[in-house]
Amino acid sequence: MNGATSGKALSEPARTDGIPIAAGGSVLRPLKAAEVVAREVVRRIRADGLQPGDNLPSEAEMLKQYGVSRESLREGLRLLEVQGMISIRRGPGGGPVVGTVDSANLGRMEALFFHMAGATYDELFAAWVFAESTLARMAAANPDAEARQSAMTPYLTGEVEDIEHADLEVYISGHEGFHGAVSALAGNRVFQLTFRAYGQLVAHHLATIGDVRTIHQALVDDHLQLAQAIVSGDSEAAASIMENHLTTVAEINRAEFGVRLQGSVEWL
Template sequence: MSAKKRPASAKDGSARPEGTDRTPGAGIPIAAGGSVLRPPKAAESVARDIVKDIRALGLRPGDNLPSEAEMLKDYEVSRESLREGLRLLEVQGMITIRRGPGGGPQVGTVDSANLGRMEALYFHLAGATYEELFEAWIFSEGELARRAAANPDAELRAAVMEPYLSGDVDEEAHDDLEVYMSGHEGFHGSVAGLAGNKVFQISFRAFGLLVAHHIAMIGDVRMIHDVLVDDHLQLARIIADGDVEQAGELMERHLRSVIEINRAQFGTKLDGDVDWL
């Protein structure tokens, strides 16, 4: 709902007293965590059980899940709760649902981009700004770079960084923006994987993928392709060499330069709250 269409009445339908309008962009207050003990709804419980079974059975992306009839029997929930639980997982990319004859649910992926999209809703409602998002991005990616360089397996560091050292990554920007962005984010994903902490890998990468999504929608990151390739090459060398502090510092400088180069494309949008594009 845009600010122009926001109703002026209070929650109970009465007119809002004059002078009580809140400052635009202030957002909803961030709770102190009072709902942490809220019991899960039936749909959330079945979604949790499905995820547990995916892990327990060792299923992989693309594997079929049981039919609706089988799930209703196994999980002992209503059809409405089961379908709502499946929709929750589908929105998060954890499963995909093929429509039509022969269709059904399949195992999806664990993708930080889906987490980033959901986080954007929270950020927007809370009134978080793009400057705050960029600050979180710089901090998190810098920490991931330090942890990647600190990975004790030198052979693994060298193997993961090898494509960015050997020239296997295309020197020319790919014409397809989606393919290009996938390759660009692949470097940062490789760094995160070396960090050795899956919680950091998933949650910290969500910030970067959210920023990348916005940059791709507003401008064209390929305009700074040469800068990205050069920075990634230097970072790959430093991480492979195991230089912890230099890896973090260079990653942070790299991201600040990306932000400054793209700042003109964001324009006044940088003055607003994080949006869900």
């Protein structure tokens, strides 16, 4: 969940008769020069083992390295910047810096496709419940009992979540921390990123509509039960508790969403 969002974007339901979802075919289209640059920068980041905050070569160095125009290079870097893969530091000593792999950025891009396809909030909620319940089941099935214990200990001891933060966005970010810990235990980075993107997208929308702090204690209690099920390795219990947990969160916001539930997901 990144940045503040005006409630205006969700003021009325958008049309749901969106663009038909294509069967495929564009996956083999030739890449533009800027896309080639973006791909090569990403490959270099991986090959060199760079981490968030590490500096990338200067523009002059990259122009020489990739043999493209300044316009193509800058466009390629902007493509990565929009995805959060890099950031651009301004001023003296600035330049491109390695960013993070964040499911929130993936969720933002998915929202664009959902919106164009006419996918509704009801559909998003259904996908969210399915995805997070699946991650909870996988987390409890993680064969590393020590890892399960370590990740869930803060939620077993009450070390976190005891206090309702005054800032709703900060509060929801903290709530999302638990779900991030669960997804990390799932042991599948593709599921972790794609499934968590639904949760990040829902959290972003809920922060503009409702206030989950009204059921703060219920959320904390659910997290405790989930943590216990995951630590004990009870996959079915973990999935069931997660499903009930998210259904509760969704239901308290349905009255606020009203007719918007049948409207298409907005690109925020």
